[in-house]
Amino acid sequence: MKKWESDFYLGDTLTQDQLSFFEEHGVIVFRNFLSQEKxxxxxxxxxxxxxxxxxxxxEKVNGIPLKFGKDEHGNKTIQxxxxxxxxxxxxxxxLQEPRLQNLIDLLGSYDGRIAENEKDGLVINNYINTPNSTFTQMGWHTDSPRxxxxxxxxxxxxxxxxxxDTCLFDNGGLRVIPGTQNQNIIKLLFGKKYFIDNNDDSKEVGFDINAGDLTVHDGRLWHRV
Structure with missing residues (x-):
């Protein structure tokens, strides 16, 4: 496992370097997308x-169950x-931010949209690593079987x-196996035990993520948190 550095910044349009990087690796990190005030x-x-x-x-929103846990003080929280x-x-x-809308260009020739009312909409994950937490990690998976x-x-x-918030490489955070968005259907479905397997992979990479950063990865990419 190794840490990838990133010096990409998202302007009004995606650059060719950014498009090419994402096409090859299936993941990209944009620094300081949000101001600290935002x-x-x-x-x-x-x-x-x-x-x-x-x-x-x-307990549910549009039929999707909420995930509950306890914070570091023992209070009920939605994770x-x-x-x-x-x-x-x-x-x-x-979600109407033009820079977010422009990310659709990462899909290449495919039409895309921000799915505010589809799947689970805008999801907020709150990972809390305490004894009372029910959501400290998420094992290897892709988003394709759904x-x-x-x-x-x-x-x-x-x-x-x-x-x-800030989550540095040594403290966990997003892990991906670059390039696996191009794997065949067998590896996509059976390459790992979905959500159960949380073992290190020799090809995986992680990042130093700071509050305000934006990450994008292809849903067909093997990833975990």
Whole structure:
């Protein structure tokens, strides 16, 4: 396992170097996508939504179960929220950001859209590594089997992550196996035991992620957290 450095920054358009890098590796990190003021705004929005949902006793959103756990103080917390932008004007406006819309160009010849009302919508993951946490890691997986489960053809999908806190390589975070977005269907479905296998892979890489950074990876890429 090794750490990849990244010096990419996302402007009004994607550069050819950025497009070529993503096409080859299936993953890219853009630094300082969000200002620290915006980071704090979205943290406040997440806290507000979580508080409201817990007070309401909400357990599902659009049929998708919420994942609950305990924070470091033993308080009930939601560790996976879905369709979050439907409950926040600020998050809705974030998804309309032109720079985010331009990421669709990473799909190449395929048509794309931001799936605010599809699958699980805007998902917020809150990984807490404490004894009471129920969500400290996510084993190796791709995002493709869900297409098969829904009776659809496996198509390219971008997994876009906006990071609201800092997670350095030594502390965990996103791990990917670069280039596996081009693997055949057998390796895609059976290359690892989905979500169960969390063993190190000699070809995997990780990153130093800072609050405000943006990560994008192809959903067909093997990845874990």
């Amino acid at each position: 980071v704090q705004l979205y943290i406040n929005e997440v806290c507000r939504i979580e508080k409201e949902w817990i007070e309401e006793g909400k 996976r929220l879905c369709f979050s932008s439907l409950y926040s004007k600020a998050l809705q406006e974030l 297409d098969l489960f829904l009776g659809q053809k496996i198509m390219p999908m971008l997994n876009v992550g906006l990071h609201l």
